[in-house]
Amino acid sequence: MSAVKELDTPAVTIRLDIMEDNIRRVQAHLAKHGIGNRPHIKTHKIPAIGKLQMQAGAMGITCQKIGEVEVFVDAGVADDILLTFNILGQAKTDRLMALCRRAPGLAVVLDNEVVARELSIAGARHGVDVRFLVECDTGFGRTGVQTPAAAFDLARLAARLPRMQFRGLMTFPNREPTTREFFERALALFKGAGMPVPVVSGGGTPALFTAQNIPMLTEHRAGTCVFNDVMVVSSGTATWDNCAMRVRATVVSRPTDGRAILDCGTKVLTSDQYGQKGFGHVLEYPEAVVGNLSEEHGIVDLSACAERPQVGEIVHVVPNHCCVVSNMVDELYGVRGEAVEVVWPVAARGRVR
C-alpha cells in the first residue's frame, strides 16, 4: 500500500468509498422496485469490481464484446451474463459457443435474421443451446428492430431455428414514454401467441433511477453509475460527490496567465464530449474549462478562475465519460483516504473483438 501523493501522473484513480456507495445505492434502488440489477462491466473492465457488484446483490452482468465475457468467465465473476451485441462470423460464434458451455446462464441479443441463423448453425455445430433476446430500438436510433411487430416476428422466426431459445426483449436506453409503449405492444403480441417472455431488459445510467416507471422491466443494465462522470452529473442523477473516478494530473505549463496545460490529453480523457462545454471537470478549480485536448496535453482556460494553479501542482479531473477512460490505461488505482489501497489491472481493456 503506497501513498496517493507518490502516484505519478497522469493516473486514473477511483475513490473506493464513493464507488462502494454507488454500488450500494444502485442495488438498493433496483431491489426496492423488484428489478434485477445487471451491471454493465464495460465501464470498469475489472473482474474484482464485478465481484463487488455481484456481492452487493447483482443478478449477473452485462458485456458488450465476447472478449469481455471471456475475461469475466475466466475470473469466475458470474454465470448469468448478457452479451448485448450482434455476433457474426465463425471466429466469434465458435468462441461464443465455448462460452455457452462454460457459463450456461449466458444469453446474447440479436436484431436481425442473419445473426439468428448464424447462431443457430453454430449451436448445432457445437451441440449447444443458444439463449437469445431480441434487441428493440425504442427511440435511440442505434441497433434494434424498429416495431413491436418486427420484434415478435424475429423472435418467432429465431425461436423455430435449431438450438435457439427465446428469452425475452432488450433495449438501450430506456426512454419514456416510447420504451414502455413499445414493450406494451410487443408483449401483447407475444401473449396473443402464447409465447412467454421471461426477460424484459432495460438500460442506461441516466434512466436507472426511473426504471420503475417502465413496469414490465424485469432487469436493468447500467455501467457508468459505478463511477459516475460529467455526463451523469449533467443529467441530474449524480453530484460531484458521487464521482469516484478522478484523473490525477500535473500542471506542466502555464504559458499565459489565463492558460494551464495538464499532462492528460485525449490518450487519457478521450475526445468524448457529449455536448459538454469542455473535456472534464477540474475539482480543485471548478470554474476552469478543459476547453481543448491534444493527445497528451489538456489545455485549460483559467479566465473564470479567481485562484489559479502553479506549474507542478496536482489537480484531479472528473472525465466527461468514465467508461472510455478506463479503457485507455493499463491499471486503475483504488484510493482510500491518503492511501492507494489497490492497483487493478484493467483486465478486459482493449478487448475489441
Add this chain to the structure above:
Amino acid sequence: MSAVKELDTPAVTIRLDIMEDNIRRVQAHLAKHGIGNRPHIKTHKIPAIGKLQMQAGAMGITCQKIGEVEVFVDAGVADDILLTFNILGQAKTDRLMALCRRAPGLAVVLDNEVVARELSIAGARHGVDVRFLVECDTGFGRTGVQTPAAAFDLARLAARLPRMQFRGLMTFPNREPTTREFFERALALFKGAGMPVPVVSGGGTPALFTAQNIPMLTEHRAGTCVFNDVMVVSSGTATWDNCAMRVRATVVSRPTDGRAILDCGTKVLTSDQYGQKGFGHVLEYPEAVVGNLSEEHGIVDLSACAERPQVGEIVHVVPNHCCVVSNMVDELYGVRGEAVEVVWPVAARGRVR
C-alpha cells in the same frame, strides 16, 4: 502469414505498400530541402516501423512521453531522440536521467523555469548532462513561451543552471507567417548574445510539405504522415490512396434502410472529430457518413448511398485521426495484397507517463 479475409473484426490494418511509399515520400521531400526528418512515433508506437523510418534516412525520432522513449531505446531504434514534453517530478526525472545515459543523443523540451530547475537538479543528482530545447508558441496556443524575448530569456537562464546544455528552439505546429517571424526575431536575439542555436525544430504533418518556407528550420517532426487519415486528406496534403490505416469492420445490423451499424465504435475509432462531418471515411461506400459512435457501435447514415451494404459485409474505414487509433488496440496488422504479412504489437500503447 495468414489471409486478410480471415482477419476477425474490428482490426486495425496497415497497407504496407502505402506506408512504405509514405515513408519514402516524406524523407525525399525533407532531404531535398536539407531539412532533417525526425518522425514522431506517437502515431504508430511500434519500434519496427520506427526502424523503417530510420533506414529510410530519418536523423532520429520524436517521442511525447518518457514511456515511449523507454520502449524505443530498449528496441534500439535510435540514439537521437527528442522528447517534446515538459518533464516534472522526481519519478519522471529519474527515468529521464537513466535514459540520457543510455541514449546520449536524447534531448528534451521545456517552456518554463520550474521544469528547467527540476531537470538541472536531476542532472546534478545523476551526474548527467541534460540537452534541452526551448518550446515556443508560434500561434497554436498550447504550450510554449509566448515571445522571442521570453524564449531567449528562458534559454539563457536554463543554460546557466548546472548540467543544462542549450540545443535550440522548437515549435508545434509550423504556422506561416507567424512561425518564421517568431524564429527570425528569436534568432536575432541569440545571435546578438553570441549564443549558438544548433537546432530549430518544426512540426506537424499538414505543414510538412511547406516546411522549406521556414528557412531556419534544421529539422521537422511529423507523425501522422506515416499512415495518413481523414484529417490529412481534408488538409489537402494526401489523398485516400495515401491512407495506409484502415479499420476492417463488419456490418452487424441494418435496422433501417438508411442505417448500417458497424462493430467499431469509439473504443477503436475514438471520438476525435476535428471538424469533420463524421468519424471516418468508409472506402467501399464513400457517400456513407459515420455520423455517430457508441463505444462499440459505428452508426452509419446510408441515405446518400446508391448501393448499400448487407449484414455480414466487411468494410474498411479510414479514421479521422490515425494516431489515436493505434493506441486503442494491442496490435496492428500489416497487410500486402491479400495476405497479413506482419502482426505488430503496439509496444508503446498506453505509455501515458
